Amino acid sequence: MGAFIGFNKTGKRQGDVGAGQKVFAPSHIHAFLYRLDFDVDGEKNVVEEFNREPDKNPKLFRGLPPRARCSWTPILKETGRSLNPETFRSWRVVNRNSKNALGHPRSYHLMPGNTGVFRSDIRYSEGREGAAQSDLWVTRYKPDEFGGMEALVKKYANDEDVEDQNVVLWYWLTFHHFPRSEDWMHQPMVWSSFQLMPRDFLDGSPLRPR
Numbered sequence: 001m002g003a004f005i006g007f008n009k010t011g012k013r014q015g016d017v018g019a020g021q022k023v024f025a026p027s028h029i030h031a032f033l034y035r036l037d038f039d040v041d042g043e044k045n046v047v048e049e050f051n052r053e054p055d056k057n058p059k060l061f062r063g064l065p066p067r068a069r070c071s072w073t074p075i076l077k078e079t080g081r082s083l084n085p086e087t088f089r090s091w092r093v094v095n096r097n098s099k100n101a102l103g104h105p106r107s108y109h110l111m112p113g114n115t116g117v118f119r120s121d122i123r124y125s126e127g128r129e130g131a132a133q134s135d136l137w138v139t140r141y142k143p144d145e146f147g148g149m150e151a152l153v154k155k156y157a158n159d160e161d162v163e164d165q166n167v168v169l170w171y172w173l174t175f176h177h178f179p180r181s182e183d184w185m186h187q188p189m190v191w192s193s194f195q196l197m198p199r200d201f202l203d204g205s206p207l208r209p210r
Contacts, residue, residue, distance in 0.1 A: 023184055023185075025179035025183065025184070026179075027176065027177065027178045027179065028176075028177055029118045029174055029175070029176055029177070030174065030175055030176075030177055030192070031118065031132065031172055031173070031174040032172070032173045032174075033131070033149065033170060033171070033172055034169075034170070034171045034172075034173065034194075035146070035147075035168060035169075035170055036110070036168065036169040036170075036171060036196075037141060037168050038093040038108060038167060038168070038169070039166065040093055040094065040095040040098065040106055040107060040108060041095045041097075041098035041106055042095060042097075042098070043141075043165075043166040044095065044097070044164040044165065044166075045093050045094060045095055045164070045165070045166070045167050046074050046075075046093070046094050046095075046096060046162075046163055046164060046167075047074070047075045047091060047092070047093055047094075047138050047162060047167055047169065048072040048073060048074050048075065048091065048092050048094055048107075049072070049073045049074075049075060049081060049089065049090075049091050050070070050071070050072055050088070050089065050090045050091065050092065050109075051070075051071055051073070051084065051087040051088070051089055052068050052069070052070050052087050052088045053068060053069050053071070053087055054066055054067075054068045054069075055067045055068060055069070072092070074163060075091075075138050075162060076161065076162065076163050077159050077160065077161060077162060078137075078138055078139045078140060078156070078157045078158060078159055078160045078162055079137070079138055079157060079159075080131075080133065080134025080135075080136065080137045080138075080153075080157060081134055081135065081136045081137075081138070082117070082134055082135050082136075083112055083114060083117055083135045083136075089112075090109060090110060090111050090112060091109075091110045091136060091169065092107040092108060092109040092110065092199060093107055093108050093110075093167060093169065094106070094107035095107070096164075099200075100200050100201065100202060100203050101203040102200070102203060104199075104200035105200065106198075106199070106200050106201050107198075107199045107200065108196050108197070108198060108199065109195075109196070109197040109198075109199045110136075110169065110171060110194065110195070110196060111194060111195035111196075111197055112135070112171075112173075112194055113173055113192060113193045113194035113195070114135065114172075114173060114174055114175070114194075115175055115176070116174070116175070116176055117135065117174075118132065118174045118176075119132060119133055120132045120133075130149070130150065130152075130153040130154070131149040131150070131152040131153050131170070131172075132149070132172065133153075134172075135171070135172050136169060136170065136171050136172070137152060137156075137157055137169070137170035138157075138162055138167060138168075138169060138170075139152075139156045139157055139160075139162070139167070139168050139170065140160050140161070140162050140165050140166065140167060140168070141165070141166035141167065141168050142156075145168075152170060171194065173192060173193070173194055175192045177190070
């Protein structure tokens, strides 16, 4: 998605790779759209968004950092959501009726792996990259809704109820690739990832001695 020519402060073009080869590699964005179909102990699941927001009127106590409010907010309709590093935003798919011995509902927690946020200019892509205007999309499962960035925005995410439904997450994993000398002419492997963390499936740590 998108190629960008980089320049340093002196105006010199950056991105030349391959000694003696006169090869130029523009910086660009890699973007991978993951379709994640969940059934957490059944089809009736809820998507919740996590945010950590510091106290607006902090009261320091014995040198400890200000308190913060952590919240899980349910997403009730099909929609797109954006990352917010300032609140450690993340999402989980939870079954409210399936609980461990401690009474905590079982869920899968999506921990984003993006190091930045990319928004394509839909004016130059004829609307094909409208799906990239959000980092996560939530839709209700339908067997014929499987692929296509344009369809995700224009057809799939059409404001249907997603509370206690069979839900699907569409997650964008993006990273910026600024070419380096070692990329020519056989580029080494580059890793980028996100986590799907099981939350509260067990009653305690699996490493706990029995």
